[in-house]
Amino acid sequence: MALADARAICPDLATRPADLATDAAALASLRRWASRYAPMVASDGSDGLMADISGVPHLFGGEADLREDLQARLERAGLAAISAIAGTRGAAHALARHGGGIVADGRLAEGIGRLPVTALRVDHDTAEALARVGLSRISDLINLPRAPLARRFGQGLVMRLDQALGQYAEPVAAEPEAPHFGVRMTLPEPIGLQADVMVGLERLLDRLCAKLAQHRMGARRVRLELRRVDHGAMQVEIGLARPMRDPVRIAALFAKGVDEIDSGFGIDAMRLSVPVVEALAPEQIGGGPTIRHEDALADLLSSIGNRIGFDRVLRLLPADSRIPERSFLLAPAVYTAPEALRHQAGPQRPITLFPPEPVMAVSGSPPASFRWRRMRFTTLRAMGPERITPEWWFDDPAWRSGLRDYWRIETQQGPRLWLFTTPQAQAWQASGGADWYAQGEFA
């Protein structure tokens, strides 16, 4: 049904766009949970799970008890699910989508015979063609000779039918588990001393880093969760300037966070997880001085970033723009690599840049004398103008006054300033001289 039709029938209909990514993630976590019933669990389409429970049901007291247990647990979790147990994957799939139930061993044909042919995972055209010749149920197909059936409706239908009846093998292909980077530890006695927590942390880190090394990954953020005996939970999270799996260096960054923790009556469980991982190839450790220096610099940036925030640890990166403010980027240092500045011809640039500040009491153009920051300046030499036009493809409020003429003004008093005027803005200004602004200072 189209959305417009549905709205016409029920005007108060609440609609929400489908979030396929979240659905898939939820199904994946459900699949992880369902592994309590079987070693091999695969997702089946976008809305189902398929488990190979060969040899499992007696652990739950039989197939019926297993299914009841599964249904009850899902219901308690608030999930409406239909389940079916059958001897083949095709039959279980068909039955689960048409009411569910259990097909007894060796009675597949009777169990799924009453279901419509669409339950056989055939495409829409084949199902329609079958309906046109009056074959609407699976039991109608079972007794027909296979060769004419295949000739008329294609090999696909026969294969699906054979799969449902167990004449054609179809294993459950469980996808490999994504590695989970998390370790935990429960303590027989609650601990409260900072040193004890750090020792526990080191043990967890050893295990975690071994696991990271095994999968060739490095941690980018590490989270330590602590559970107190009164069921209070605390967490300490640190960021790392680059992917890392060195337990000693990560433990050092936790020292400050662990120091601030209130342990209350004691901590009896610790959990360490890595919310963000990045690939990290095996590398030579304890190499030459270059590697050691890089490590030490990364440690410095990590510890500073964890205190003042990683968005305040910056690096200057060149950018392709003539606009002074946009000719370089202030980018977080831990997520970027240094980039050498390409040589650029052209007029000299100031060493410091600041937002434009109006220059007062200007006489002449270029100004022969002016006031700036409560100081009187007399111009000794003016170099310019260098005309910079705004980038029309960006709407920058600061550049709405049009193009700018930049001058390098050397003053009698010493400072060498970068002044600009906006010739386009003067045209519609009431009267008086041009507006001058200071934006930088030369060496």
Add this chain to the structure above:
Amino acid sequence: MWLKVCVTMRVDSAPPDPFSLRPKRVHEAEGRGRRAFALFQAARHSGPLVWILPAHAVEVPMLRGLPKGVGERLHLLRPVNETDLLWCIEEALRAAPVGLVIAEPSQPLSLTAGRRFQLAAEAGQTTGLMLIQTDAGSNATETRWNCEPMASNPDSTLHHWTLKKNKQGTLRSWILNWNGASAAVHMVSEAGERYQPAEPAR
């Protein structure tokens, strides 16, 4: 019988270049040209550079105006408050790989803070340069420079750098020509030197 003679030669270890900052110590620069002085020093130090300036500071280094090779080595830290700024300075000084730590504290440095910086610089073998407001330094500093740009001829960029305080040497004043934005950073040989008596130390 052997007589062991120990001869201790006191070698004058003063560097030939008057502008090289004594390593493993923290220095101060004040005056309008202090940022130019900091960049001059940054170009002369190898290794990563750390420039710490408060988040509210409006004047940021402009990449295209920096001396060659400084921009890609520069790390800019912008802590929000003064406590974090002092902590960042100490932490950066204590880190071994950093070549030069440049910081712009917005409040006068206390003697305690200055002393802590010296200890951190010794521990990390790092040189520090504080860009301070005039007379807002601490007494623990190794040297204090007053840097002013000077009006000059069209072919030169003159600076007037005065050594106002020096714990292990004499005070002097130089007028020199350094084109801060040029690709090559070098001292021009005909730097004028003043031979009149310098001002008394503060």
